[in-house]
Amino acid sequence: MAKDKKNKNEIPEENIPEEAVTGEVVEEPAENPLEAQLASEKERFLRLAAEYDNYRKRSAKERESIFADVKSDTITQFLPVYDNLSRALANETADEAYKKGVEMIMTQFEEVLKKMGVEEIPAVGKPFDPTRHNAVMHIDDEAYGENEVVEEFAKGFIMGEKVIRFSVVKVAN
Template sequence: MRQQEMENKEPMDQSPEETVETPAPEAAEAQEPAPEEEAPQPAGEAEKLQEALREKEDQYLRLLAEYDNYRKRSQKEKENAWATAKAETIKELLPVYDNLERALKQETCDEAYAKGVQMTMTQLKTVLEKLGVEEIPAQGQPFDPNLHNAVMHMEDEAFGENMVAEVFQAGFKLGEKVIRHALVKVAN
């Protein structure tokens, strides 16, 4: 058994430098495949993956933009619906305003009645102001077809060209939206 051990030891007596062969640098380069040879296949796959990533990114950005547009459009429609409902409600209240205005113009002997009508009219005007409703100025103003509806025409040198001489029915607007045009008589 010792003899076998000795035989096993003999090769170990040699120095490690002698037993280990290191390949020369030129040989190492020859053994490894050149990166240029393998590059087309992985680069082609990488390009395909990059293109697929760009397509998915583009789809994501388009979907995000569509959702943002939908959100803005929905918000605008909601605001328009609210403004339209508000304008329609106010439009239904305007005949009450007209009747109170006519009642104030009538002469009466009952002071309590006149005061009650005046208080009701003041309260209605306050409510309309809180809602953002403004009366369209008309008397003595230049005629504007966007704000006024001319129902009569008269020639009078006391008034200027296309001036509102008389207001038959007050007009109102909510913000920039005209709820009801003022019915007017236009001079010249």
């Protein structure tokens, strides 16, 4: 019998509740089903609010991206006009009024491009940059530095960090 009493005082580890072992009180789920449903609905609401906020931010970024792409594409369509005005100014003419008119149009065109955030890519005399220049010719001439742009065939344009059109250039050495 002494053995039976000893065995009764010893509780096997399997039967000991976890809270007794750790000394912490384990929170039991809410007994009221309405409180549980309220907690569930609150969590659902918070998830929906976060989802909507992410959707709103993603939509705003997509709108900005689409606007920038459309703006870039539109400007690209006008660049041949810019090239033709440049060629017209490069040609000599006896009619000064005609030349003055083309200069005024070109100035206005450049102002519009500037207002839209479009800038020319500097080329001649600068080091060749494959992210901004398109080399179509190469010459060996010791008068120029290593990979220096010596001639520009078509101007390049950049809007912010995006290249709208690469500069078409001739590179030395």
